[in-house]
Amino acid sequence: MSPSHQIIWYRFGLGSSFSFCKSAVFTFGTRRLPVILESTSTLRNLEKIIRGPDRRHIVSAKPTKLAPLYAVHALLRAVLITSECNSFEGIRGTDDFVVEDSRSPETKTRALSVADSQEFIGEKFWSKLQCVDFHDPQAPETFAKSLKETGFAVLVTHPLTPGLVDDVYAEWREFLTQCADPDRPDLRENYLYDSETQAGYFPMDISETAKGSTQKDLKQFFQLYFPNGSYPDEVSDKARQLFHEMHSLGRTLLQWIDDGMDEKVKAGLPCDLADALSYENTMLRILHYPSYREEEKPKGAVRAAAHEDINLITVLPSGSSRGLQVWSKEDECWYEVPCHTQSIVVNIGDMLQEMTGGDYVATTHRVVKLDDEVGGTDRMSCPCFLHPHADVYLSDKYPTSRKFLLERLSELGVI
């Protein structure tokens, strides 16, 4: 080791946090590698994985029932950091997992406790919020349970075309940046949203004000409806393809909710959720949250203020950077929603809550700029809001979903 190589040693003793952590699945590009974190020998396997040629492409970890999220996340972060190192020490003694961080200015050694692991990853995760492997036979149940308990679930593997979301982020970041450019008034004019259909471009100065908030969110976005609504000539067909794939994934997920639904609740529905899903009312929103300095933002404004979504469920690929948080009524705190490239967050919207008489609850969430965000970071995201057909019965108060939608859009100040 060269003397200029400064190191922090984190020792993940099996007696500490990882004794909880039985297994994880790491995904390298399209290759999935299950890892059992029980013994020294399997930690050695992990070492081999870290040393492997694909080590820069670790994108997700799947905790099982026995593996709380924080432990898997701590491990994942450790692996990510390690994969950027020039060297990796691997196993020390019989039960230590040693990670070195070449970017640290000092050297120290310590065993990692549960609290440490949270501090280490700098995030607080909700252990009830499950990460689901889409291909796991247990996936429908795990998914439905997580939605029921937290209003959220994270799919760490999914059937969308690999790389498609990143491609959409890259080209729409450029397009939306141009739309905001005062030298390109033509773009704003061409694509400005239609208040009746809600399709098109919503600039920063128009944007949304969350229900109950007084400040506009610090975001601009484009709402795409298919086959109606405008689609900019300036971008490729990729967002169209993404919508198509997300809609089809959404139908499968609604089917999973149908399958896991309490019989009494199901009896109150006008039809299966999967059949209530509309293609033309479903909307893909491509969001750009520009970078900003904390002191420059209007007082009280955040990237997206606390809100619940209006629709049935939202299929939300991980944003291009962290910042999505979910409110736990039980613990009365914000938890960070795990953000791995290639994972997809799913959350419940108000319409599903209304339809199921509150059996599925739309959980409040928001998007903030984290204190440790690297300066000048913007953020892209592309939630797909799955909506029912306009005449679907939600409840006696809202005999059609159309009535519900109009009420909520007027509260948002966009109609």
Ligand SMILES: O=C(O)CCC(=O)C(=O)O
């Ligand atoms: O940007 C995100 O990650 C979430 C966006 C969101 O919650 C929304 O647009 O409703």
Ligand SMILES: [Fe+2]
């Ligand atoms: Fe939302």
